[in-house]
Amino acid sequence: MSTFLGLPTRRRSGATATGTGGGTGTVAGGADDPFGPVPHPQEPLRWGDAFPAAARQTLKNDQLRRNLGHATQVIRAKRAAVVGEVPDWEALRDAGSAVKEQVMASLPELLVRLEENVTARGGVVHWARDAGEANRIVADIAKAKGADEVVKVKSMATQEIGLNEALADEGIAAVETDLAELIVQLADDMPSHILVPAIHRNRTEIRDIFLARMGDAPPDLSDVPRELAMAARAHLRRKFLSAKVAVSGANFAVADTGTLAVVESEGNGRMCLTLPETLVTVMGIEKLVPTFDDLEVFLQLLPRSSTGERMNPYTSLWTGVTPGDGPQEFHLVLLDNGRTDVLADEVGRSALHCIRCSACLNVCPVYERVGGHAYGSVYPGPIGAILTPQLTASSGGVSGHGDPNASLPYASTLCGACYDVCPVKIDIPSILVDLRAREVDADRSSRSVDPWKAAMKAAAWVMADGDRFALAGRAATLGRGLGGRDHAISVAPPPASGWTRSRDLPAPPAQTFRQWWSAEHETPPHPPAEPVETPPAGTPGDER
Numbered sequence: 001m002s003t004f005l006g007l008p009t010r011r012r013s014g015a016t017a018t019g020t021g022g023g024t025g026t027v028a029g030g031a032d033d034p035f036g037p038v039p040h041p042q043e044p045l046r047w048g049d050a051f052p053a054a055a056r057q058t059l060k061n062d063q064l065r066r067n068l069g070h071a072t073q074v075i076r077a078k079r080a081a082v083v084g085e086v087p088d089w090e091a092l093r094d095a096g097s098a099v100k101e102q103v104m105a106s107l108p109e110l111l112v113r114l115e116e117n118v119t120a121r122g123g124v125v126h127w128a129r130d131a132g133e134a135n136r137i138v139a140d141i142a143k144a145k146g147a148d149e150v151v152k153v154k155s156m157a158t159q160e161i162g163l164n165e166a167l168a169d170e171g172i173a174a175v176e177t178d179l180a181e182l183i184v185q186l187a188d189d190m191p192s193h194i195l196v197p198a199i200h201r202n203r204t205e206i207r208d209i210f211l212a213r214m215g216d217a218p219p220d221l222s223d224v225p226r227e228l229a230m231a232a233r234a235h236l237r238r239k240f241l242s243a244k245v246a247v248s249g250a251n252f253a254v255a256d257t258g259t260l261a262v263v264e265s266e267g268n269g270r271m272c273l274t275l276p277e278t279l280v281t282v283m284g285i286e287k288l289v290p291t292f293d294d295l296e297v298f299l300q301l302l303p304r305s306s307t308g309e310r311m312n313p314y315t316s317l318w319t320g321v322t323p324g325d326g327p328q329e330f331h332l333v334l335l336d337n338g339r340t341d342v343l344a345d346e347v348g349r350s351a352l353h354c355i356r357c358s359a360c361l362n363v364c365p366v367y368e369r370v371g372g373h374a375y376g377s378v379y380p381g382p383i384g385a386i387l388t389p390q391l392t393a394s395s396g397g398v399s400g401h402g403d404p405n406a407s408l409p410y411a412s413t414l415c416g417a418c419y420d421v422c423p424v425k426i427d428i429p430s431i432l433v434d435l436r437a438r439e440v441d442a443d444r445s446s447r448s449v450d451p452w453k454a455a456m457k458a459a460a461w462v463m464a465d466g467d468r469f470a471l472a473g474r475a476a477t478l479g480r481g482l483g484g485r486d487h488a489i490s491v492a493p494p495p496a497s498g499w500t501r502s503r504d505l506p507a508p509p510a511q512t513f514r515q516w517w518s519a520e521h522e523t524p525p526h527p528p529a530e531p532v533e534t535p536p537a538g539t540p541g542d543e544r
């Protein structure tokens with residue numbers, strides 16, 4: 001594959017354009033390319049069309065499907081191999097699930113304990129109710145340090161709040177240092193996978209992106225993976241050495257000790273967490289574990305479920321500030337952004353158990369075909385289908401009629417594969433069904449006439465009378481003309497159009513059952529029985 005699938009010829013103004021080191025920016029493709037990059041949205045948890053329309057678009061992209069099919073197949077096989085080596089895998093899953101249940105049951109106390117321990121060890125804890133507050137806190141810290149550029153280690157929480165764009169508005173460039181995130185950032189694109197954000201790009205595209213957008217890329221750069229990695233390495237090394245401020249997420253935080261943990265594969269995280277003078281960590285409030293021992297469970301579950309490795313190459317743990325070693329100023333931003341609403345929901349709250357391994361994405365038949373961008377959120381796939389509408393519930397989300405996120409719980413076949421692989425046993429299918437039920441109820445109550453009820457009433461009226469039912473059957477056979485040679489109707493008028501939008505409708509048969517019966521049985525099947533005379537009571541012969 002040697003074509004370039006499209007970058008915009010003009011860069012958006014803002015951090016992603018200024019923070020990555022230049023480049024000509026003039027490349028083939030364009031912003032109008034239907035398969036081109038997805039521009040950064042105003043709302044990272046809600047962008048673009050609702051899922052059905054967005055999926056119809058991405059399904060037309062054969063290259064995307066090939067890239068995704070290959071990548072998810074490889075990750076699935078790796079995961080299955082390393083999980084199969086662990087004899088007590090199911091017990092580990094149970095343990096992970098139990099720890100998360102415990103965290104959710106006592107989250108307020110654990111958060112206060114975490115704050116006390118981080119503060120006692122020289123860190124500063126900030127509480128952010130929403131994206132705006134979190135972005136403000138980080139921007140103020142960077143400005144106070146006189147930084148016009150920060151290095152970042154991959155973080156879903158900062159993507160969720162649109163931190164890069166918020167910093168750009170303040171004149172601060174955020175440089176992504178994870179290789180895949182760097183590719184996505186250089187392309188002015190949005191990530192399409194939790195763990196492999198550039199999974200929708202192949203290596204030829206990546207070479208083209210580097211040449212066009214990374215000012216210090218060697219002009220003779222090939223698409224050999226090692227060469228691509230070395231070019232990114234040289235580019236990022238300069239950024240690490242000059243940055244005053246780093247921004248990270250966190251995989252886990254230990255309430256008992258105030259310890260933060262980041263697990264990663266490339267070592268860029270270790271650079272971010274140790275080299276700059278100031279470290280700011282933005283963490284969702286659900287990422288807690290109560291004790292240090294609990295990490296043992298998750299550090300076995302996470303790498304096997306995510307990258308299919310027995311152990312991730314880099315595990316960084318830090319507690320507050322250590323004089324003379326690493327960043328001398330540490331800030332922890334605890335982010336709510338809708339999480340307490342999710343916690344209040346008895347069924348949906350287990351979505352907060354997620355450790356972002358992405359195993360559910362890699363096995364999902366829907367995700368594999370439509371890709372991450374169709375979900376219109378930084379959280380794609382099965383976990384996105386249950387988490388995004390809940391996080392945005394207060395502004396539409398679960399039950400907001402017409403809200404694009406309300407369609408996300410339908411982005412599933414309910415096959416259950418996501419539940420089978422989830423390392424913390426989140427019952428995603430059950431939550432999907434619950435969210436669908438809520439959406440249906442809300443939709444029903446928002447209409448003055450309930451079409452479902454009206455249709456059922458009409459059906460009851462037709463079926464209550466034999467003549468009416470026979471007439472309706474004969475009328476239905478007229479629809480036979482809509483069927484093709486394969487006797488399938490692909491496009492039907494309303495209300496059947498709701499069905500044919502996503503699947504064929506079998507054409508009605510040439511005759512109804514009643515017509516067939518009459519033709520086959522010229523005489524009525526049960527001739528009326530001769531009337532039987534009933535003897536009057538008490539006549540002779542009655543021996544009761």
Ligand code: SF4
Nearest residue numbers: 354355357358360422
């Ligand atoms: S829902 Fe489970 S499988 Fe999916 S990303 Fe979260 S932890 Fe992993």
